[in-house]
Amino acid sequence: MVDSAAAATTVRARLAAKARANPSVALGGVCLLLVLVTGSIEPEYLSLNGARSSLLQAAPLGILAGAQTILMLTGGIDLSVTMIATGSAYVAASQSSHGAAVAILMGVAVGLVVGAANGIGVAVFRVNPLIMTLAMSGIMLGTFTAWTQTILRGSTVVAPFIKELAAGSFLGNRLPYSVVVWAAISLILIWLLRRTGWGRLLYAVGDNETAVRLAGVRTWQVRIAAYIAAGILGSIAGILLAGRTGAVDLQLANAFLLPSVAAAVIGGTSIFGGVGGYTGTILGALILSVLNSMLTFLNVGQDIQQLVYGTIVLALAWGYAGLANRE
Amino acid sequence: ALPMAAEEHTHDEEMPEGGFVIGVSNTLVGNGWREQMICAIKAEATASGMVDEVIVVNRNGGPTEQIADLEGLISQGVDAIILNPTDREGLNAVIEAAIAQGIVVVAVDQAVTAEGAYVATNDQTAYARLGAEWLFETLGGSGKVVEMRGIDGVPADTDRHNGFMEALANYPDIEVVASTFTGWDPSTGAQQALDLITTQEIDGIWTSGIDYPVVEQFQVADKPFVPIVGADNNGFVAQLLDLADEGLVGAAVTNPPAIGAVGTSIAIDALLGNNPPHETILTPKVFATDNTDGLNAIYAPDEQVGWSTYVDIEPFTHYNGSADVSACKAPGE
Amino acid sequence: MNRDSRATVVFNRTGLILSRSGWTLGVWLLLLALLIWYANLIPRFGEFQITSISKNSLPLVYLALGQAVIVIAGGIDLSLGALLLLSNAIAARFMADQPLGAVVVIALLLIGLIACLNGMTGYVIRLSGVPDIVVTLATSYIWSGLALWILPSPGGGTAPEFRWLFTGSESGIGGTYVLPVLMMIIPATVVFLLSRRTRLGLSMYAVGSDSNIASLAGLGVTRAKVASYALGGALAALAGLATVAITGTGDPRFSVGANATLNSVAAVVLGGIALTGGTGLVLGVVAAGMILIMLNPILSAMGINPNNAQILQGVLIAIVMMIGGLAALIRERQT
């Protein structure tokens, strides 16, 4: 009796230790569990189609959460990233008549410019990132609302190439191109964070900026580059989203703001900087996408949906912190 | 019973000849439908020739913020206020205060219960009922449908849901297999649609206005189209016209933001002392794929996908179609 | 000589207070300037406008005060707007057609209830070690869901006398400005005194400044944290009550809450409280809240179109913060 209880605790302790050593495995387990729960609500979900549909949704979310991950590592955050996504998508769509390449470049330029502005505000003028990007989001909303009636007037149907990239699939309609785009971005991000000087500086700046500055680094450059990178990621996510919905309006990416932060946090990136990585974020984005599908299949009112969503996000964050803090 | 305001007016005998200042209060920034509503107000004000200035206040917020904005407009001394109310009852006090000062108040899109206010709305119950009836009829009275609603708790959504249920009551063989809340958000709606059409047998979809992203998902999923009901969004109308060859069957139900222009026209009438009726309810029109001419007539190829194509509302509007609305010019601009 | 040195002390003391509360003063001056400007722009500026400005600012001012307390104690609460919704929904649902006595009881219970709920949030944050922003992001969904569940669509009501208490008029408009001004001054003063003059308040500053040192110094970190969240919750409940008093109804829309949260954070920062915690005076936040509410009508009176007004508001916040950042930078370089 006592023995089996003791055995159970050691097993649990060993499991906990394992999960701690490799948090991605724990997150993967949670993701799998959610997939199974969703599958029990809607059996058809456990099919190739279900998987494809979840991945399609996770791709833009994962990319936006990548932007948050980079910034959170430096102790920053970007509340304008969904506005950047929307703005880029808008520009890309309205420039679609000039061909996909021009459209995409113009779209990405939006992310570049806005990201740089955010970066300068935060790194040079030392504005709190939360406030800087909140203000920037308002500025962009006003600007784009005005522009939709002036310089961006006209069709916002996206170019066929973008549509194909965002929504099309290959290999017998199994593997969406957008997932390939996401995978490529993931590889680049993971490489940047783990194998480059800039990635290392991101962690360092997030941990102790003074120490990095005294080491001879111009930390403002690191930060500005981070905001620019986040802006570009926002643009790419926005353009993919535009391709998904086929056309753009100014609410395109709104719904992704809080989930983009949540995905990074669930994935184990600390909002205070210095700790985390993109692998966890990928899983975080997948988890949230599955959760969304689950809520769709649950067929309940928005009140219950919000209750379930909030509770699960809290439970996940708590569980993860429990693992991380137990040492 | 006429409100006190009418009495006040009687003692400046000669009726005003124009030169009005119209205040507009809106509480949703960046929403295409609302922007078009504001543009329609400006276009109608310009076309009427009676208005000197249109003052728009707009921000994201709820009744509290809107009350602040309305009181600001009152302080600025406008002649009429057109508002898209955030609440049916919460603004009554300030509206009645405005009316007491002789300001004409017109609530557009959503109703208010304030005494003496003019109300111009699209009939949301009918919007859903007409569309749903078209859908159920098209399905031959039986089949599995999805109801894609807007935001839970918003009056327009509740009205539309009621209209949908009214229609449903007459078709016992129609089964609603899923009911989702899109939040009137295109990407959310797209994802829900994709989740549903890839996993379930569906015969028809009714949407509360998130329509073209849903049609797009059939192409993403590479599934055959099912009959779909949406709003008079330009993008959806274009799809109904373009994809008819590929088997798309659908209906666009009008929910015109030009209701703002209707409100403007009513306000000017009231300011001129013409005593227009206090309640104007527009009944939606249904443009289905079997009516290509109708669809072609409302299609606006130069406008954006979110553009509501049904802009001319007789006898209220005096501007010259989509072009004027889209120019979005208030008097003097 | 003695006189002289006392004068120097007084002078130094004034200088100290000025330098320490310079930002607070600045925000109040900005508000004053805006109001004077506004008064000159519109045809008539009288009691109606003063009442309007003070009562309409109440919900945001309360919410921002609550956010300020939480930020000072080293947290941030993204669920305050949702708590406002919840309080607004419960109040409207249960106060409708009730006599004043019952309404007051409900109001007090509600403040207590929401203070407890948010105090619990604070406790969960301490217990779990999950950052504040994440926990409150999650609870914001929970509270909004609950609000929608309690009040499925807009409606409900409250007693006219209760509306009078916050707005100076039983209809919610055009009353005396005395009451809304009092309802702003009293809670603000109470929160200010609580935060600066009591041990509990100071321990919030301490915990926000450095919770490790605070615990070395023998302070109850958990107690301060929970207290700050509870106080923030109570103020959010008050904001919900003010909303029901001003509008006479309840509105459970998620977006209203989210918008209110963002405004409260903006007001806190504009009011001179660093998001890093441990510093700042809550009084500046009151003026900042009023500025944020009044900016829209003021810009509109200046003839600025709403899109540009939206841009201007963002630019204003960014520039004010940049000036703050630069000033800090220059101070660091010089002293």
Place this chain on the structure above:
Amino acid sequence: MNRPSPLLTITGVAKAYGSVVALEAVDMTVRHHEIHALLGANGAGKSTLVRILAGVHPADRGTLVVAGKTANFRTPVEAMRGGIATVFQDPALIRDLTIAQNLRLSQTNPDTFAQWLDEFDLGSLDRDRMVRNLPLDILRLVDLARALALNPKILLLDEITAALTADQAEKLFELLDRLKSDGCSVVLITHRLAEVMRICDTATILRDGRNVAELEVGGITQQELVHAMLGSPVDLAPDTPAGIATPTTADAEAVFAVEELASGETVRQVSFAVRRGEVLGLVALEGQGQERVFDILCGERRPSSGRILIDGSPCRFLSPADAVRQGVVLIPGDRLQALLPSLPVYQNLVVTLITRIRQWLGLPADERARAANAIDSLSIDTRAAAQVRRLSGGNQQKVAIGRWLVSGFRTLLCFDPTRGIDIQTKGEIYALLRKLAADGAAVLLYTSELAEIPLVCDRVLVMHNGLIVDEQVAARATEASLLTAAHGLV
């Protein structure tokens, strides 16, 4: 058997932070009326023991008996009620509040506090000053006065003298003597053995989380103390003793020089040159402008006038990056300013290698080897290398130095690098500084421990009131000669 029972008895106390075992099993006895030294190398577990006694952390095992009663303090307040007052290794004052508010928070009686503070002639200290604006020595004394105001039975002082000036320390010792006779016992942690010899009655020595000896101070020598602490005899002088400036350094060209540097009222006129191969010492009492000089030299701050010359040509530092690119690097006094606390030792060491945008997309090929070299040559204890914050103070200091060994430099600015460092590590640091100089670097060393000067430096400058008031040959400088100059009495 009428010997009184001890005031404090600790038996078998153990404490581990995760996988780091800070205390394995410690026994210690503090009697009435005694000043008890708690000694040990960096990381021996002294501060951990203090934190347990003060109720900050619970012990994993073991018992505390205070005045005959078993104590189980769960919070600092309980420990205070139990008669234990503590001055921790780092100031326990809230930086964003005023002194008065801090006193209010800790419910300290302001009058008693004022009396104690007056012992150090600080009775007139303005209580409305923000803690963040006060110098470290004042903060330590405020902490002390606050602890004394509790009227404790046992006073724990964790390296309090490290930040005090010589005369403040002297006043402290007089005060401790009086406390002792008034019936309060003191546990004093310090790395300065002279202090132990001067005022302590007993010493408990910790090594690697265990108590290895309990000695009566009266009968032993410093060497014996060191032997007990380290387990082996240690030569207090560095391997390569500095002599009188050798002809080569005297002739060597000035690598780094400043001319008429000034900054407001704090730094009024500072000129000097550091030559290749030279360690130039700088001494000053607390707050004479030395911090500002270092801030300017490392590029953190701009001077109001004056020039910095490198190899004879003037240059301007707009930021530390400019200084670092010219080979001028800083080891700050507060090591937290030089460390990435939650990152591994390795990352801390190599962070100096990527300072330019063109290096962003790669990593230096030889960085592993360089980092390993630095770890080796400084013998950094890497058991807790996963997070620098878990290293002991001494090892943290080594990391702060080590990161410059990795990237290389020409001029090294050291601000009090041995503050709070154990005696063995100190010796290692002295030797290292000499070696760096011998390899061609120029070193400017500010130190608060005057005894270090003859051990490491070639020449020494004395600063007073923003001016360089004296220059001496290090080998001939004595504590007395330096102190006289430091008080401006030349």
